[in-house]
Amino acid sequence: MADLSLAPAAQSVSAARKQGRRWHKATPILFLLPPLLLYAMWVIGPMFYSVWMSFTNADGISRQDFVGLANYRRLFNDDIFWTSFFNNIRWLVAFITIPIVTGLGLALLLNNDLPGTRFFKAGFFSPMVVSSVVIGIVWSWMYQPYGLINEVLAWLGRDGMPIGFLADPDIVTWAIIAAGLWRQVGYVMLLYLAGLNNVDQTLVEASRVDGASTFRSFRDIVLPQLQPITVIIVVISIIDALRSFDLVNIMTRGGPYNQSNVLAQFMYIEAFNNYNMGYGAAIATILALISMVFIFTYLRRMVKTEIDY
Amino acid sequence: MGATTTAYESRRQVDGVDRYRKKRNWRPLRIALFYAIVIPFLLIWLVPIFMTLVTAVRSLDDITMNGPFSWPSEIHLDNFAEAWDTGGLRQYMINSFIVTIPALAICLSLSSLAGFALARFRFRGNLVIYFTFVGGSLLPFQILMLPVYRLANTLNLYDTYWALIIFHGAFQIGFCTFVLRNFIKTIPGEIFDAARIDGASEFRIYRQHVLPLILPALAALSTLQFTWIFNDYLWALILVQRDSLKPVTTGLASLRGEFIQAYNIQFAGTLIAVIPTVILFVFLQRYFIQGLTMGSGK
Numbered sequence: 001m002a003d004l005s006l007a008p009a010a011q012s013v014s015a016a017r018k019q020g021r022r023w024h025k026a027t028p029i030l031f032l033l034p035p036l037l038l039y040a041m042w043v044i045g046p047m048f049y050s051v052w053m054s055f056t057n058a059d060g061i062s063r064q065d066f067v068g069l070a071n072y073r074r075l076f077n078d079d080i081f082w083t084s085f086f087n088n089i090r091w092l093v094a095f096i097t098i099p100i101v102t103g104l105g106l107a108l109l110l111n112n113d114l115p116g117t118r119f120f121k122a123g124f125f126s127p128m129v130v131s132s133v134v135i136g137i138v139w140s141w142m143y144q145p146y147g148l149i150n151e152v153l154a155w156l157g158r159d160g161m162p163i164g165f166l167a168d169p170d171i172v173t174w175a176i177i178a179a180g181l182w183r184q185v186g187y188v189m190l191l192y193l194a195g196l197n198n199v200d201q202t203l204v205e206a207s208r209v210d211g212a213s214t215f216r217s218f219r220d221i222v223l224p225q226l227q228p229i230t231v232i233i234v235v236i237s238i239i240d241a242l243r244s245f246d247l248v249n250i251m252t253r254g255g256p257y258n259q260s261n262v263l264a265q266f267m268y269i270e271a272f273n274n275y276n277m278g279y280g281a282a283i284a285t286i287l288a289l290i291s292m293v294f295i296f297t298y299l300r301r302m303v304k305t306e307i308d309y
Numbered sequence: 310m311g312a313t314t315t316a317y318e319s320r321r322q323v324d325g326v327d328r329y330r331k332k333r334n335w336r337p338l339r340i341a342l343f344y345a346i347v348i349p350f351l352l353i354w355l356v357p358i359f360m361t362l363v364t365a366v367r368s369l370d371d372i373t374m375n376g377p378f379s380w381p382s383e384i385h386l387d388n389f390a391e392a393w394d395t396g397g398l399r400q401y402m403i404n405s406f407i408v409t410i411p412a413l414a415i416c417l418s419l420s421s422l423a424g425f426a427l428a429r430f431r432f433r434g435n436l437v438i439y440f441t442f443v444g445g446s447l448l449p450f451q452i453l454m455l456p457v458y459r460l461a462n463t464l465n466l467y468d469t470y471w472a473l474i475i476f477h478g479a480f481q482i483g484f485c486t487f488v489l490r491n492f493i494k495t496i497p498g499e500i501f502d503a504a505r506i507d508g509a510s511e512f513r514i515y516r517q518h519v520l521p522l523i524l525p526a527l528a529a530l531s532t533l534q535f536t537w538i539f540n541d542y543l544w545a546l547i548l549v550q551r552d553s554l555k556p557v558t559t560g561l562a563s564l565r566g567e568f569i570q571a572y573n574i575q576f577a578g579t580l581i582a583v584i585p586t587v588i589l590f591v592f593l594q595r596y597f598i599q600g601l602t603m604g605s606g607k
Binding site for chain 1: 340343344346347348351354355356357358360361364376415419420422423425426427430432435436438440441442443444445447448449450451452453454455456457458460475476478479480482483486511515536539540542543546547557558559561562565572575576579582583586587589590591594597598601602605
């Protein structure tokens, strides 16, 4: 820059402008380069590498050879895969129904400024702050044969053998999901509270003045305005349900006999316990493909708002 | 939508009619009903937490004799000492901080650069890069696990703090860039134009004008990211093996194996483990919630 001052005036101006423009073009690249490199190296690159690995027989020891679709063929004939897949569907269905109904209910109930409301909100939200390991340990204990839940049921008058929540194949997945829901409800409540904050109160009041009942003004005025946040909540819940791993890993490790397995835990066992890395990568790829359907739905909505700008 | 809310708020302040109406709507009966519904529901909701608190101070004999559903016969605070010393929780806690704080610094500094570039410059590929960051942050972790494990091995980072620090730092860039980019978009452009006319370089604009303005967003992201990284279990399982390096999540899992029937020690351990994030939440609740709602996309 300094030597420019010695150059003839006209030339220096255009040179400086040109250089400035070039700089201006280079700046975003300079700003983006460090984060993008790190992200490409640890997130985007690995994603593609996993897909490649799913077409190989990688086991971490012997040579890694291309085996085509062999892993996928094996996968679709593997009963554990289907058990895990349908358990993921259970997680998904539970996650898009119960937290949305309960969370919206709580948000509507707590959307006021009565004394104590702030504390109640924090109370319902508090499981979200705690790590899933802690939740897994505490809920496993509550589910024990002589644990809290069985004791309460007995106290309420239930007779017979205690329920083996984490041992009974018909119950175990739902038992783990319940622990997951305990965590998710507060989160959804919070998102709905934010959504209710954006509801246009003048419209609600206008409808009340026109004689609409509380229920009708809720159904016809408030609910439609909550539609965008609901779509986001549904997508986030689906993605969370497909990510479920921690609780399964801590509470049952997928047992008994894989009855509570989910794709994420199945993949972890195959890849890191049985060293079937190619096979594990195939499970991961299928899981990611399912997730991507929803990730793209989410991104498509965002693209629309970007173009609206 | 934000604009209508603020317009409404200001109108409410001007004529004060709504305040009156709102109060009149809350008749005593409705208020009583509200508390009658919320308080019992909340108490049931928090039963797991109460039970953890109670069990953590009981002795093992007391639990076996009286069952899980009774008051402690006497208070045993030595359960905490046992978890802390014998259970190894002290080292696990230290490890968690050693991992979380640098990872937080990496992800926030780099994503604020990226967020600034994506919000303030028009160039080809801007939206593609932006959506790459957002999409990546939503991926299921399993699709990254094997390659990240291999990469950490290749770079000799496996079974060191650095593996966790760098991976968390890198992965969380996605979410943070998403939030910060949208936050910077809301800053009026005149501020940058004025600085540019004054001859400030882009980096100086970033440092002197952008960083101070995005402090609230950085605070919100810090509380949220601290909690997420601190509570991570999966990556600690994959990237760290040595017991002396385990963060508190996988550490608790080993403690549980060690004290397999001693629920009092396990629970004392879980209570110690949640202290940092609970303190953060209690004192910075507002930022925590802002971070989550910002992250849900406007």
